[in-house]
Amino acid sequence: MDVKIKNKSLKIIEITEGKICNHCLGRKFSQDIEGPGNELRGQKIRNLMDLTDKHLPVEDNCSICGCIFQTLNLLADTIESKIESLDLEFFSFLVGSILTPELIQKDDELSEKLDIEVESIKKELNRELGKILESRWKKEVDFDSPNLVIMVDLKQKAPKVRIQINPLFLEGRYRKLVxxxxxxxxxxxxxxxxxxxxxxxxxxxxxxxxxxxISAPVLEMSHSRDSKFHGAGREDIDVKMLGTGRPFVLEIKEPRRRNLDLDTLQKDINKSAEGKVEVLDLKYSFRSRKAEIKTSSPDTYKIYQAFVELEDEISTEQLNDLQNLQIIQQRTPIRVSHRRADKIRTREVMNIKGKIISPKCLELIIKGQGGLYIKELISGDEERTQPNVSQIFGVAARCLTLNVLEVGS
Ligand SMILES: [Zn+2]
Ligand SMILES: [Zn+2]
Structure with a gap:
C-alpha cells in the first residue's frame, strides 16, 4: 500500500476515532484512488488496510455523516410517493438538499486537517440520490433546465421533500380577427x-x-392553473392582427402534464376562439425565447394596413408625396404619454403605398421599423411626429382602422 495513502488513512482514523463510512472515507481519496464513486473508493481503502492494519474503522457509525447515505433508498421512497400524490408527468429532474451546518462543518474540518480540497458531502449526496432516482424512473438528471427540482430538507429527523415544478414553454403566432x-x-x-x-x-x-x-385550452390539457403570455410587441385593442400573425410565447406554470398533443391543442384553441383569435405553428419552446421575442430590435419590422379619413379630397398625384415619409422623428404620443417616458425617437418608414378608396378615404400599406407609431404617423399627433401624412398632404388625416399584416424580424 502506497505510504502516502496509508498515512492519510491512519490520520483519518485518528481524527474520526475510527468511525467513518465508505462514502465519507472514499470522498477524501477522490484524487488518489480510482472509483467509480466514493463508496467503492472507501471500500478499496478498507480492503487494503485489512492486510496492513489491525485498527479497522467502523463502518456503520459514521462520525461525519451519521450514515446518511444508508437512508437514500428510503428517501427515494418518500420522494416517489410525493410525486405520485401530486400526479406529475415529467422527463427530467434535479436533486438538491439542505443539510445541517454541523454536518457540513464536520466534513469540511476533516478536509482542512488533511489539507485537501475534495468534493463536498452535499454534492455527493445529491448525485447518489439522483442516481437512485434515475434508475428507478428511467429519467435523467438535467442540470440546465430540469422539469422538476426536488429539494430534500435533511435538517430534521423526518426529512421533508419539496417539489418545484418548472414551467413549460410553448410558442406560435396568433391572428386577431376582430x-x-x-x-x-x-x-x-x-x-x-x-x-x-x-x-x-x-x-x-x-x-x-x-x-x-389561447391559454384556456392549454391550461386544461397541461393540468395547470396559471400561465403568462409573452407577445412580440402588442397591437392596440382596436387593431386587428392579420397576415402571418404575431409571434408569442406562452409560459405554463406548474404543469402536471408535459407531453401535449400540440396538433389537437391548436385545433382546440382555434375552435373555442373561432372568429376571434387563431393560432398558427404551435410548438414547444424554451425559457430564453421569452426574452428573444420581446426585444424588438431595430431590425424588426411590421407591415400595416390603415384606412385613413381625410378632411378634404386629394389628387392621385399627391399620393406620390408619401415617398417623403422616410426618417421619422417621433415624440412619445399623447395617448401613451401617461405611461411611457417622454422622448423623441427616430424610426424608419421602409415602404409606404397609398390608394384612394373614395374621395375622402385612403388605404395605406406601411412597412415600418419596429416601434413606429402608425396612428400618429398619419395624424401628426399635434406635430409631435415629423414628418407626417397630414403635413405632406396639407390636409388633416385620421386613422380610422388599423390592421397589422405582418410582424417580421
Ligand atoms: Zn459517512
Ligand atoms: Zn372592478
Missing part, C-alpha cells in the same frame, strides 16, 4: 382585479383577451 380584444388580461382599473360594480364583478376591463382565449 377589434375590441386586448392582447393580455386587463385588470379592472377601479378594483384592480378583485371584482366590483364597475367591472360587473369580473375584475377585468374586457371579458376576453387573446391571452385568455
Amino acid at each position: 377589434r375590441g380584444i386586448p392582447q393580455t388580461k386587463w385588470p379592472c382599473r377601479k378594483c384592480r382585479g378583485k371584482g366590483c360594480e364597475y367591472c360587473n364583478f369580473t375584475g377585468k376591463m374586457y371579458s376576453e383577451s387573446v391571452e385568455e382565449l
Whole structure:
C-alpha cells in the first residue's frame, strides 16, 4: 500500500476515532484512488488496510455523516410517493438538499486537517440520490433546465421533500380577427382585479383577451392553473392582427402534464376562439425565447394596413408625396404619454403605398421599423411626429382602422 495513502488513512482514523463510512472515507481519496464513486473508493481503502492494519474503522457509525447515505433508498421512497400524490408527468429532474451546518462543518474540518480540497458531502449526496432516482424512473438528471427540482430538507429527523415544478414553454403566432380584444388580461382599473360594480364583478376591463382565449385550452390539457403570455410587441385593442400573425410565447406554470398533443391543442384553441383569435405553428419552446421575442430590435419590422379619413379630397398625384415619409422623428404620443417616458425617437418608414378608396378615404400599406407609431404617423399627433401624412398632404388625416399584416424580424 502506497505510504502516502496509508498515512492519510491512519490520520483519518485518528481524527474520526475510527468511525467513518465508505462514502465519507472514499470522498477524501477522490484524487488518489480510482472509483467509480466514493463508496467503492472507501471500500478499496478498507480492503487494503485489512492486510496492513489491525485498527479497522467502523463502518456503520459514521462520525461525519451519521450514515446518511444508508437512508437514500428510503428517501427515494418518500420522494416517489410525493410525486405520485401530486400526479406529475415529467422527463427530467434535479436533486438538491439542505443539510445541517454541523454536518457540513464536520466534513469540511476533516478536509482542512488533511489539507485537501475534495468534493463536498452535499454534492455527493445529491448525485447518489439522483442516481437512485434515475434508475428507478428511467429519467435523467438535467442540470440546465430540469422539469422538476426536488429539494430534500435533511435538517430534521423526518426529512421533508419539496417539489418545484418548472414551467413549460410553448410558442406560435396568433391572428386577431376582430377589434375590441386586448392582447393580455386587463385588470379592472377601479378594483384592480378583485371584482366590483364597475367591472360587473369580473375584475377585468374586457371579458376576453387573446391571452385568455389561447391559454384556456392549454391550461386544461397541461393540468395547470396559471400561465403568462409573452407577445412580440402588442397591437392596440382596436387593431386587428392579420397576415402571418404575431409571434408569442406562452409560459405554463406548474404543469402536471408535459407531453401535449400540440396538433389537437391548436385545433382546440382555434375552435373555442373561432372568429376571434387563431393560432398558427404551435410548438414547444424554451425559457430564453421569452426574452428573444420581446426585444424588438431595430431590425424588426411590421407591415400595416390603415384606412385613413381625410378632411378634404386629394389628387392621385399627391399620393406620390408619401415617398417623403422616410426618417421619422417621433415624440412619445399623447395617448401613451401617461405611461411611457417622454422622448423623441427616430424610426424608419421602409415602404409606404397609398390608394384612394373614395374621395375622402385612403388605404395605406406601411412597412415600418419596429416601434413606429402608425396612428400618429398619419395624424401628426399635434406635430409631435415629423414628418407626417397630414403635413405632406396639407390636409388633416385620421386613422380610422388599423390592421397589422405582418410582424417580421
Ligand atoms: Zn459517512
Ligand atoms: Zn372592478
